[in-house]
C-alpha cells in the first residue's frame with residue numbers, strides 16, 4: 001500500500017482551490033521511487049489510498065503541495081517499488097548522495113553574513129535585479145534568497161523597486177549598498193553560485209568514494225578495446241582500475257600510455273556531484289569549470305541543492321606545464337578569489353601526470369609533492385594568508401613517462417605507487433592487428449602483402465615497431481589518395497611515399513627489393 005507522508009505542514013491550506021486540508025477532493029500527489037528515481041503522478045483523497053494506476057506496493061509519497069512548500073525538495077526514502085536489477089546500486093547510491101535542498105540559511109553550512117554579502121554583490125552586478133534572477137545565480141531556493149534580500153532591504157543597502165509576482169521583487173542599490181558592495185569586492189570579488197562549506201565538500205567526496213561501483217573486468221576490457229595489448233597488460237590495468245591504486249607507466253613513445261590512461265578512466269562508471277565553489281574562512285575556491293568538468297542531466301534525480309553540479313567523473317591530464325605552484329590554490333589578485341588546483345578538480349575521477357620528467361621542475365621535487373597526499377589521501381593547500389587547509393585527495397593517479405625511470409624516480413616514491421607497468425612496443429602479430437584496424441578505419445582493404453612491405457621498410461631502416469605508427473602511416477596513405485585522387489589501394493608506391501613523408505627518411509628502393517623481412521620482432 002502506498003503511504004502518504006504525513007507532515008505537520010500539511011494541515012495548513014496551500015494556495016486557493018479545493019486542495020485544503022478539509023477538502024475531500026482528490027489532490028495531485030507525486031510518488032517517488034527511491035531506487036529508480038522514477039516519479040509517478042497520482043491523486044490522493046483524504047482517507048483514501050493513493051491512486052496512480054501503477055499498482056505501487058510500497059513507497060513514500062509526498063504531495064505536490066507539500067513538495068512546493070519545502071522549496072521543491074523530494075523526500076528520498078527507501079522503498080521496494082520498481083527495483084530493477086542492474087541499476088539498483090547506482091540509483092541507491094545516487095539517492096543517498098543527492099544533496100538535499102537547504103531549507104534554512106543554517107543548513108547551507110555558511111554564515112548568514114557571508115551569504116548576505118554575496119547577495120549584495122549580485123544586486124550590485126545586475127541592473128535588472130529580481131529575486132528570481134538572484135535565486136537563479138545564487139543556486140539557492142527562492143525563499144532563502146528572498147530572506148537574504150529582505151535583510152539587505154532592512155539594512156538599507158537595497159531598495160524594493162516593485163513587486164513582479166508573489167515572492168519575486170525587483171531590487172535596486174542604495175548609496176549605502178554601493179559603498180558596502182565596493183568594500184566587499186575589494187576583499188573578495190567572487191560573484192557566483194553560493195559555495196558549500198569545506199566540510200560538506202570533504203564529506204561528499206568521501207561518501208561518493210565509498211559508494212562507487214566496483215570496476216568489473218568486462219568494463220576494463222570494453223574500455224581498452226580500442227588498443228591491442230598483451231593479456232598481462234590488460235590484467236594489470238584491470239587491477240589498477242578495480243583497486244584505484246596509483247599507476248606508474250613507462251615505455252617508449254607512441255606505444256599507447258596516454259591512450260591507456262584515458263581508457264582506464266572510461267572504465268570507471270557513474271557520475272559525481274561537485275560544488276560550484278567552496279567557502280573557507282570567508283574565502284571562495286572555485287571548483288567547477290567547464291573545461292575540466294562535463295555536467296550531466298539530472299532528470300530523474302529529483303530536486304537537489306543546486307550549489308552542486310552533477311558531472312561525469314573528471315579526467316585531468318597535465319603534462320610539461322606542471323609546476324609545484326600550479327599544484328596549489330591559484331589566487332587571482334584581480335578577482336580576489338581562488339581557483340582550485342588541478343588535482344582537486346580531478347577528485348572523484350582520474351589525474352594523469354603525462355610526459356613525466358619533461359616538466360621544468362626537478363622530478364624529485366615533483367614526486368616529493370605527491371608523497372603526502374598519496375599516503376593519507378589528503379592534500380594540503382595554502383591560502384594567501386598563509387593558512388593551510390586540508391582537502392580530500394581522492395582520485396586515480398597515473399604517471400606516464402617515456403624517459404628512463406631510473407633517472408627520474410627514487411625508491412621512496414616508487415614504493416608508494418600501487419602498480420608499475422611497462423608499456424612496450426608491439427610484436428609483429430600485435431602490429432598486424434593494429435594495422436588491420438587502422439586500414440579499415442581509413443577505408444583501405446587489408447592486404448597482407450602491404451604489411452609485408454611495411455615490415456621490409458622497418459627492417460631496412462632498423463626501426464623498432466611502435467604502436468602509433470600503423471595509424472600514422474595509414475592516415476598519410478589516406479591523405480595521399482585523397483589529394484592525388486587515387487583509388488584506396490595499399491600499393492608499395494603509396495606506402496613508400498607515406499613512409500618517406502612520415503619518417504623524413506626512407507631506404508633505397510632498389511635495395512629494398514628482396515631485402516629480408518623484419519626478423520627482429
Ligand SMILES: Nc1ncnc2c1ncn2[C@@H]1O[C@H](COP(=O)(O)OP(=O)(O)OP(=O)(O)O)[C@@H](O)[C@H]1O
Nearest residue numbers: 227228253254255256257258259402434467468471
Ligand atoms: N597498442 C596499441 N594498440 C592500438 N593503437 C595504439 C597502440 N599503441 C599506440 N596506439 C596508437 O598510437 C596513438 C598514440 O599513442 P599514445 O599517445 O597513447 O602513446 P604514448 O605512449 O602516450 O606516447 P608518448 O610517450 O609519446 O606520450 C594512440 O592514439 C593509438 O592510436
Ligand SMILES: [Mg+2]
Nearest residue numbers: 257258354355
Ligand atoms: Mg603520451
